Amino acid sequence: MTAPANHPIKSLEKTVEIIDVLKRRRSARLGEVAEELELNKSTVHNHLSTLREHEYVVKDGEEYRLSLQFLHIGGVLRNEIDLYEAAKPKLDRLAEDTGALVTLATHERGLGTVLYRAKGADAVEIDTHVGSQLTLHNSALGKAILGNLPRSDVETIVEERELPAATENTITDGAELYDELDEIRERGWAFDDEENWRGLRCVGAPILTDEGVVKGAISLSVPKSQLAADGDRQGYVDEIKSTANLIELRLTYA
Amino acid sequence: MTAPANHPIKSLEKTVEIIDVLKRRRSARLGEVAEELELNKSTVHNHLSTLREHEYVVKDGEEYRLSLQFLHIGGVLRNEIDLYEAAKPKLDRLAEDTGALVTLATHERGLGTVLYRAKGADAVEIDTHVGSQLTLHNSALGKAILGNLPRSDVETIVEERELPAATENTITDGAELYDELDEIRERGWAFDDEENWRGLRCVGAPILTDEGVVKGAISLSVPKSQLAADGDRQGYVDEIKSTANLIELRLTYA
DNA sequence: TCCGACGTTCTGCAATGTAAAACACGGACT
DNA sequence: AGTCCGTGTTTTACATTGCAGAACGTCGGA
Numbered sequence: 001m002t003a004p005a006n007h008p009i010k011s012l013e014k015t016v017e018i019i020d021v022l023k024r025r026r027s028a029r030l031g032e033v034a035e036e037l038e039l040n041k042s043t044v045h046n047h048l049s050t051l052r053e054h055e056y057v058v059k060d061g062e063e064y065r066l067s068l069q070f071l072h073i074g075g076v077l078r079n080e081i082d083l084y085e086a087a088k089p090k091l092d093r094l095a096e097d098t099g100a101l102v103t104l105a106t107h108e109r110g111l112g113t114v115l116y117r118a119k120g121a122d123a124v125e126i127d128t129h130v131g132s133q134l135t136l137h138n139s140a141l142g143k144a145i146l147g148n149l150p151r152s153d154v155e156t157i158v159e160e161r162e163l164p165a166a167t168e169n170t171i172t173d174g175a176e177l178y179d180e181l182d183e184i185r186e187r188g189w190a191f192d193d194e195e196n197w198r199g200l201r202c203v204g205a206p207i208l209t210d211e212g213v214v215k216g217a218i219s220l221s222v223p224k225s226q227l228a229a230d231g232d233r234q235g236y237v238d239e240i241k242s243t244a245n246l247i248e249l250r251l252t253y254a
Numbered sequence: 255m256t257a258p259a260n261h262p263i264k265s266l267e268k269t270v271e272i273i274d275v276l277k278r279r280r281s282a283r284l285g286e287v288a289e290e291l292e293l294n295k296s297t298v299h300n301h302l303s304t305l306r307e308h309e310y311v312v313k314d315g316e317e318y319r320l321s322l323q324f325l326h327i328g329g330v331l332r333n334e335i336d337l338y339e340a341a342k343p344k345l346d347r348l349a350e351d352t353g354a355l356v357t358l359a360t361h362e363r364g365l366g367t368v369l370y371r372a373k374g375a376d377a378v379e380i381d382t383h384v385g386s387q388l389t390l391h392n393s394a395l396g397k398a399i400l401g402n403l404p405r406s407d408v409e410t411i412v413e414e415r416e417l418p419a420a421t422e423n424t425i426t427d428g429a430e431l432y433d434e435l436d437e438i439r440e441r442g443w444a445f446d447d448e449e450n451w452r453g454l455r456c457v458g459a460p461i462l463t464d465e466g467v468v469k470g471a472i473s474l475s476v477p478k479s480q481l482a483a484d485g486d487r488q489g490y491v492d493e494i495k496s497t498a499n500l501i502e503l504r505l506t507y508a
Numbered sequence: 509t510c511c512g513a514c515g516t517t518c519t520g521c522a523a524t525g526t527a528a529a530a531c532a533c534g535g536a537c538t
Numbered sequence: 539a540g541t542c543c544g545t546g547t548t549t550t551a552c553a554t555t556g557c558a559g560a561a562c563g564t565c566g567g568a
Contacts, residue, residue: 004307005300005303005304005306005307006303006516006517007300007303007517007518007555007556008300008303008304008307009265009269009300009301009304009555009556010525010554010555010556011263011265011266011524011525011526011555011556012265012266012269012301012304012305013304013308014525015263015266015269016308016310019327023327023330026334029545029546030545030546030547031544031545031546039526039527040526040527040528041527041545041546041547042526042527042528042546042547042548042549043525043526043527045546045547045548046259046261046262046263046525046526047263047266049259049260049261049262049547050259050262050263050266050267051266052259053258053259053262054267054270055363056270058362058363062545062546066327066331067362067363068328068331068332068360068362068367068385068387069387070324070327070328070331071328071329071331071332071367071369071384071385072328072367072385072386072387073273073277073320073324073328073385074322074324074325074326074327074328074329074385075325075328075368075383075384075385075386076277076385077320077322077324077325078322078325078383078384079383080280106322108312108321108322109309109312109321113322113325113326114329115325129329129332129333130325130329130332130384131322131325131326131327131328131329131330131332132326132329133322133323133326260547260548261524261525261548261549263524263525264523264524264525264556265524265525265555265556265557268556283514283515284514284515284516285513285514285515293557293558294557294558294559295514295515295516295558296515296516296517296518296557296558296559297556297557297558299515299516299517300556300557303516316514316515
């Protein structure tokens with residue numbers, strides 16, 4: 001899935017590392033980057049000035065930063081995704097009605113990427129935002145996607161990304177995960193009992209095409225006090241399922 | 255401003271061109287990219303597989319696309335900007351109160367970048383979205399920024415980006431622009447009379463630090479029927495100014 | 509089965525990325 | 539002022555490595 005290039009362009013790989021450093025630190029000086037990557041200053045300088053010429057990097061005084069061109073490209077990509085346009089208004093509505101935090105994500109390279117978030121009046125604060133990338137095995141969102149992907153794809157993803165534990169409730173056992181995914185596919189929705197964020201429970205539903213292909217998923221997150229793990233979850237489930245269905249309809253007939 | 259690297263890394267420049275092709279076309283095949291850029295197929299192949307290894311590009315069958323990693327990086331950048339966090343709730347409120355389209359942008363490299371948009375009930379539809387990059391001379395947003403930038407910076411920007419006309423009302427004359435910027439700085443708000451989008455008028459206000467440095471600007475866009483160019487603009491001006499002030503306060507004391 | 513169109517791999521030569529050193533610049537401290 | 543650091547930048551010469559072209563593999567249609 002993550003392909004190993006057999007003739008990788010080494011200088012491009014250096015550039016990627018440099019971008020990564022600038023992504024992690026908010027900004028960095030030339031020397032800092034060179035030191036962190038154990039590269040010669042002149043090398044880093046050549047890379048950074050090339051990036052700067054093409055406006056991927058800006059320089060404030062002596063500090064280099066990634067430019068908002070990344071936000072620009074990201075915006076272009078998101079707007080090309082019809083799922084986003086179809087879902088946005090429905091999610092705003094759902095967030096307002098329930099007061100909860102509502103999230104839309106799609107999958108790519110075995111990861112989920114948050115395309116949109118709508119916050120209701122009582123929405124919890126978590127550190128995901130638009131563009132956040134999540135592993136798929138430990139959230140209602142992700143499990144709703146995995147449950148509706150061909151089993152062979154899921155196996156590849158599990159192999160690639162493994163099953164890292166985010167909390168003590170995260171499913172880290174393959175067999176257990178596969179069982180739950182079967183259940184999710186059958187009943188049409190997923191549940192997350194503090195598997196990614198402590199104190200949070202979520203319900204999630206996939207967005208499917210009429211051929212049954214998963215385009216993404218939506219989820220609703222609330223403090224665990226508001227949603228019993230074993231009790232009555234029907235209210236939230238109905239909400240999320242009907243919103244998902246509205247989105248599916250709009251995707252098909254628009 | 256846009257710096258000319260004197261030892262540009264040529265292979266990186268090729269990569270940038272390839273990314274640009276993928277940005278313009280939604281997706282492309284290897285051969286198409288090679289043909290468009292007049293590069294050998296093997297060269298393009300090496301670049302694309304390197305990008306793919308680092309998850310900047312994905313391959314659907316034979317089609318290459320930019321990955322959502324760009325959205326991810328863009329999201330990280332946006333969330334690091336305190337202006338965004340401070341402004342978001344205020345803009346939602348303003349959009350709801352006025353029903354109009356409200357936009358937040360910041361400036362970088364002589365361009366404005368949209369950080370957030372909030373749509374009121376009667377909001378007009380225009381083709382900007384989060385991440386969109388705009389020239390600064392032809393919008394209330396941009397002129398509010400330019401008006402509060404040091405004159406020398408403005409001159410550099412005008413030289414770099416020139417004054418392209420978007421509509422017949424766009425200011426394309428330097429002297430005229432400078433006069434208007436003086437006025438904007440003095441009175442504290444900017445007006446856009448169909449200078450960027452036909453049929454649309456906007457008022458904009460800068461977001462300043464207590465030292466008077468521009469962090470960005472906000473604007474309110476309405477159909478021209480709702481806002482006379484020479485008549486009473488005070489209502490919208492008051493709205494935008496007071497929202498801008500709230501944001502400034504929150505930026506200073508939080 | 510052959511043929512054509514395509515992506516991928518291979519290979520040798522020339523282009524070019526890189527390390528090290530020299531240079532330029534600015535601030536701090538005498 | 540003048541000297542020293544510690545920066546970033548430019549230069550240069552060498553070896554790495556990116557690249558064109560050709561060969562190979564693969565798929566589909568005739």
